[in-house]
Amino acid sequence: MGGKTGAKTSASGLDKKTLLHFLYQMLLIRKFEDKAGELYARGKVAGFLHLYNGEEAVAVGAMSALEPQDVAITHYRDHGHAIAKGMDPKRCMAELYGKATGVAKGHGGSMHFFDVSVGFLGGWAIVGGHIPVAVGLGLAGSHLRKNQVTLCIFGDGATNIGYFYESLNVAKLWNVPVVFLCENNLYGMGTAVHRASAIREVYRKAAAFDIPAERVDGMDVLAMREATLKAVAHARRGGGPYCLEAMTYRFRGHSMADPILYRDKAEVEEWKVRDPIVLFQQRLKEEGVLMDQDLEHIERETDELVAEAVRFAEESPEPPLTDLTEGIYANP
Amino acid sequence: MGGKTGAKTSASGLDKKTLLHFLYQMLLIRKFEDKAGELYARGKVAGFLHLYNGEEAVAVGAMSALEPQDVAITHYRDHGHAIAKGMDPKRCMAELYGKATGVAKGHGGSMHFFDVSVGFLGGWAIVGGHIPVAVGLGLAGSHLRKNQVTLCIFGDGATNIGYFYESLNVAKLWNVPVVFLCENNLYGMGTAVHRASAIREVYRKAAAFDIPAERVDGMDVLAMREATLKAVAHARRGGGPYCLEAMTYRFRGHSMADPILYRDKAEVEEWKVRDPIVLFQQRLKEEGVLMDQDLEHIERETDELVAEAVRFAEESPEPPLTDLTEGIYANP
Amino acid sequence: MPMLTYREALHHALREEMKRDERVLVFGEDVVAYGGAYGVTSGLAKDFGEKRVFDTPIAEGIIAGAAVGAAMGGLRPVAELMTINFALLAADQIINHAAKVMHMFGGQMAVPLVIRAVGGAGAQLASTHSQNLEAMFAHVPGLKVVTPATPADAKGLLKSAIRDDDPVVFIEHALLYRVRGEVPEGEHLVPLGKAEVKREGKDVTVVAYSRMTLVALEAADRLSQEGIEAEVVDLRTLRPLDMATVLRSVRKTHRAVTVEEAWRSYGIGAEVASRIQEEAFDDLDAPIQRVAAVEVPMPYAKNLEQAAIPDARRVLTAVKEVLGKA
Amino acid sequence: MPMLTYREALHHALREEMKRDERVLVFGEDVVAYGGAYGVTSGLAKDFGEKRVFDTPIAEGIIAGAAVGAAMGGLRPVAELMTINFALLAADQIINHAAKVMHMFGGQMAVPLVIRAVGGAGAQLASTHSQNLEAMFAHVPGLKVVTPATPADAKGLLKSAIRDDDPVVFIEHALLYRVRGEVPEGEHLVPLGKAEVKREGKDVTVVAYSRMTLVALEAADRLSQEGIEAEVVDLRTLRPLDMATVLRSVRKTHRAVTVEEAWRSYGIGAEVASRIQEEAFDDLDAPIQRVAAVEVPMPYAKNLEQAAIPDARRVLTAVKEVLGKA
Numbered sequence A, B: 001m002g003g004k005t006g007a008k009t010s011a012s013g014l015d016k017k018t019l020l021h022f023l024y025q026m027l028l029i030r031k032f033e034d035k036a037g038e039l040y041a042r043g044k045v046a047g048f049l050h051l052y053n054g055e056e057a058v059a060v061g062a063m064s065a066l067e068p069q070d071v072a073i074t075h076y077r078d079h080g081h082a083i084a085k086g087m088d089p090k091r092c093m094a095e096l097y098g099k100a101t102g103v104a105k106g107h108g109g110s111m112h113f114f115d116v117s118v119g120f121l122g123g124w125a126i127v128g129g130h131i132p133v134a135v136g137l138g139l140a141g142s143h144l145r146k147n148q149v150t151l152c153i154f155g156d157g158a159t160n161i162g163y164f165y166e167s168l169n170v171a172k173l174w175n176v177p178v179v180f181l182c183e184n185n186l187y188g189m190g191t192a193v194h195r196a197s198a199i200r201e202v203y204r205k206a207a208a209f210d211i212p213a214e215r216v217d218g219m220d221v222l223a224m225r226e227a228t229l230k231a232v233a234h235a236r237r238g239g240g241p242y243c244l245e246a247m248t249y250r251f252r253g254h255s256m257a258d259p260i261l262y263r264d265k266a267e268v269e270e271w272k273v274r275d276p277i278v279l280f281q282q283r284l285k286e287e288g289v290l291m292d293q294d295l296e297h298i299e300r301e302t303d304e305l306v307a308e309a310v311r312f313a314e315e316s317p318e319p320p321l322t323d324l325t326e327g328i329y330a331n332p
Numbered sequence C, D: 001m002p003m004l005t006y007r008e009a010l011h012h013a014l015r016e017e018m019k020r021d022e023r024v025l026v027f028g029e030d031v032v033a034y035g036g037a038y039g040v041t042s043g044l045a046k047d048f049g050e051k052r053v054f055d056t057p058i059a060e061g062i063i064a065g066a067a068v069g070a071a072m073g074g075l076r077p078v079a080e081l082m083t084i085n086f087a088l089l090a091a092d093q094i095i096n097h098a099a100k101v102m103h104m105f106g107g108q109m110a111v112p113l114v115i116r117a118v119g120g121a122g123a124q125l126a127s128t129h130s131q132n133l134e135a136m137f138a139h140v141p142g143l144k145v146v147t148p149a150t151p152a153d154a155k156g157l158l159k160s161a162i163r164d165d166d167p168v169v170f171i172e173h174a175l176l177y178r179v180r181g182e183v184p185e186g187e188h189l190v191p192l193g194k195a196e197v198k199r200e201g202k203d204v205t206v207v208a209y210s211r212m213t214l215v216a217l218e219a220a221d222r223l224s225q226e227g228i229e230a231e232v233v234d235l236r237t238l239r240p241l242d243m244a245t246v247l248r249s250v251r252k253t254h255r256a257v258t259v260e261e262a263w264r265s266y267g268i269g270a271e272v273a274s275r276i277q278e279e280a281f282d283d284l285d286a287p288i289q290r291v292a293a294v295e296v297p298m299p300y301a302k303n304l305e306q307a308a309i310p311d312a313r314r315v316l317t318a319v320k321e322v323l324g325k326a
């Protein structure tokens, strides 16, 4: 359960604008997800939909530690990461609608968000499959001297598949600037971590490759930021890969199809008390950073943006049927 | 380099017959391999041929720790393991000749020895591919209460492929009686361990799964026996998987095609000084267990057996062409 | 006969075979609490215990590899891969291991195992989750590949697959789980390697398998309203392939259309068409048409996905084509 | 023109493209000291440095996956898999990742990568090391699959593959490395997706690829001594498949035989034969015959392996069959 690191998590170091922006991003993600879930129920969104509720602090804290030239690559539970990396919620919503204006032209859907312009390189739906890809991105980053760090995000379940280990080994051998961030939300679909992994502390797996690793409180956006800053700095200065395990929890089911028979209400309630958005709000209020009017303003902005995203998606055109035969090859 | 374990390696505990049998087996393997290499040069044996010279103590010591109901499964460098597990050198040689009397009817060749009657379950040529199979054998062993331990042997190179990690994780989760024995001969083909693995101490990888592990001197047949006895006992009593890393060295090339451009003479010489057969002979002589006539007798017996194996292989018939259409399915 | 869904039929097959044979085990990702991604195994763990029904980590390589070892060790594992798309992570274990044991080791050991996996498109899951990869496995000697289209076949074929002593890749279709049909109770076995004429007709032979069998039947109904009687042959098993049944039909109708949900090039229809022209060339009055998916990584957008997957209309057009009525 | 071996031709292609483009990297198992299992890369590390030519652990999954990422990151990786058999451990990266990036993400990124792998039987390596798995990859939209038969094509196709912006599975044949042939120096490019008539003839079209092209040519020579002129079409690229060249030939000869070293069922010949009968039905005077490997996990024993692999004699028989002279 989210064993805290030593990382200093006082807000003091950051200015009000930055702190409120974190709150803004977390709220935006939360509302985007709730809306997506609602639209799924209404049949506007289809396919598999994996919502990020409860884990917002991980994405917002981690992405805030990246420089513009850095890239992020993640799994299918990607909305939060995409928005935190700076993707346009309108085009993200359009993708969920399967519209031509979507971030993947409607070809990818929820699991395959992608926007090269902000360095968000997917959205991948094969568990663990994008981790080797991240190592390749790291290789390119260092080979082409881009001063670029690759942030690779995946779940606890992905740390039991061979790719994870092959990737850590090669990342260390090649000394590539890749930060591996595991979102340990205690379950891989309906399977609890200890039923799928021989050890409960995922970060310990990095020791098999002499890669520095630590656990972070994934419900604390500032703790996430500080730990990621440290990891990114390590990678950028040529120190090689770094592993982070963010202890977090998903408030909703694995996907919209999940009856959630595998965890009890008590556990869920216990975690909801640690809602990263509520906690951060409280704290900013206590520290006198967040005023009521600030919050009203953020609430209004995020509500409007999500509403606007839905409007944009609704009004966008379907992709043309020519998409079935074009764009499969770069050199047809 | 073969950091010794605490394992007691004095011969004292064992009777003369047993000790001489170990010497006999190691010599038999050495001579079988030299003959196989010679026959390959003469075109009698084809395909890929991976010889075991220098590693004999690992197979003989480890197999001596198994009970008759226990099974062994290994990779393509399998002659030594097969003979140590009790397979008939005649039928092994016939397999190298691709004859119908071979241990796999001439279908498998050098890399695919197999003899269910002595619990030797292959001979597998996909690096790391048999490790998951071993976990399945362990599952069957415990599920069907066979009081059976599975010994799974593989090389250092195989510990960088995903299968290895997936297998250790599942073996621990299922608590199966499998002993994982890594033959660390310092190279995977032409790649030195440290060029392919982020850590040099392979046994440390087991820590990522809380599986007990240790390093053993693979040039000392008694050290191998004692370490394996301990690991097998642990597995048999329900303690789950156990990992061993045997530090050893292959005196010949990776395969007959290997020009050996990747390691220098000095290193080879340094290791040849630690020839497991020479060392064991010296020691048995010092301890007064091995007399000159014993050695002559063993030399003669092993020479004759290898010669007989060649005769048997030479005289055996080729497999019938009907083998191309039959025996592919158990239920055609 | 009771009406069951495809899902229930599969569930019954597993339940009956587990009752019948102690050695049958079921394992895979989330087969216990979740009952499998599509609910086929739900309740089995409760009734047979977690020693015989258990979860695995997300690691298809070892799921398949452990099945091979378990089978060699005397068990009869039924391993579930959530979808056939993930079978690509187990391809080496299935093709380089399971398929080889029997012959490569000189016949000393068989590997009685079943790998169940869900295939098919149509649920807007996009390109990595909408594939039909049966051709890749059907290409491999040593494997058997089964693709049931109806609840009755689903039950009868799965029971036969579990009793079979060879490695069987058993591919279910995601859109068929809710389909209902009559299913004989108890000892209902459908032999592997036998196709079935699902509808008789004299004018044209339509060869299909899995969900496309239903699409072919729908097309056949519409065609008969136009006076065209199509005979629908459901291959049911892709390896071994029962060409005798297909050829018998073609020799009668002199015309053939194949229907598959997979990509056309190097697919199932190609083999069937080649065999037909090889063995019934003089009986053919027109070239064999293949109806297959558009060759594209399946997009998420509904309009694109629907346009990519074969439907009755396209089968209709192909049939008229071979009848020269296009 | 200089005479080079297939191995040398491939080596030259790599060397020239590495010189030409800084972004081209070569990595794989033992490509440095060993020069690759078949020596194609030997010397490259010395000349281009270990930043551009380096070894990987034995882990095909990440070899292919890292190539995908490297390509996305702006490099042009040429990853070597020791043999195509091991590509099954990379099947998910090649099929679920490399092949999908371009279209699934809406065309934002291409993945210019080449996966080189050795295929083929004939060296008594037994069933897991003697496979021809090209059909599995050729089935997949998003991939390109290349199978050169001659030193000149090996060089020209590899250079084109490296310059191509899409993922290319480049399959070399283990028994061709020592084969010599004339190879144009320097800028010699053979376009992907273009078959070539390797020998002209009027009586029958023999379609082959990779080493079977040489077997087909050998058969053609023998046939001409009997007054039968076979036209040999070398597909060279299996995806995209150049049927135009094949059809042009068949419309001339009215008869066709396909030759492949892979298993017959669901193989390459099946697609070619289906396309021919679909598009040139009325031009065909006889059923298309397929010559392929016996469908068995390839045994080690020489007599069995030789009997399993197609040879000129079997091509001869098939040709006479389609000519009605059997």
Ligand SMILES: Cc1ncc(C[n+]2csc(CCOP(=O)(O)OP(=O)(O)O)c2C)c(N)n1
Residues within 6 Å of the ligand: A050, A077, A125, A126, A127, A128, A154, A155, A156, A157, A158, A159, A183, A185, A187, A188, A189, A254, C029, C058, C059, C060, C082, C086, C089
């Ligand atoms: C290779 C593979 N196997 C199985 C699946 C099906 N699947 C999708 S998500 C998932 C659970 C992943 O859990 P985790 O990695 O912890 O991520 P989380 O969903 O908890 O964020 C599974 C099994 C898949 N997509 N890919």
Ligand SMILES: Cc1ncc(C[n+]2csc(CCOP(=O)(O)OP(=O)(O)O)c2C)c(N)n1
Residues within 6 Å of the ligand: B050, B077, B125, B126, B127, B128, B154, B155, B156, B157, B158, B159, B183, B185, B187, B188, B189, B254, D029, D058, D059, D060, D082, D086, D089
């Ligand atoms: C999956 C796979 N990749 C590559 C190969 C080719 N190969 C055969 S043996 C070998 C080296 C294995 O080294 P190691 O595991 O250390 O065993 P050793 O040969 O040293 O005993 C390689 C790369 C293979 N057989 N399988």
Ligand SMILES: [Mg+2]
Residues within 6 Å of the ligand: A155, A156, A157, A183, A184, A185, A186, A187, A188, A189
């Ligand atoms: Mg999780």
Ligand SMILES: [Mg+2]
Residues within 6 Å of the ligand: B155, B156, B157, B183, B184, B185, B186, B187, B188, B189
């Ligand atoms: Mg080694």
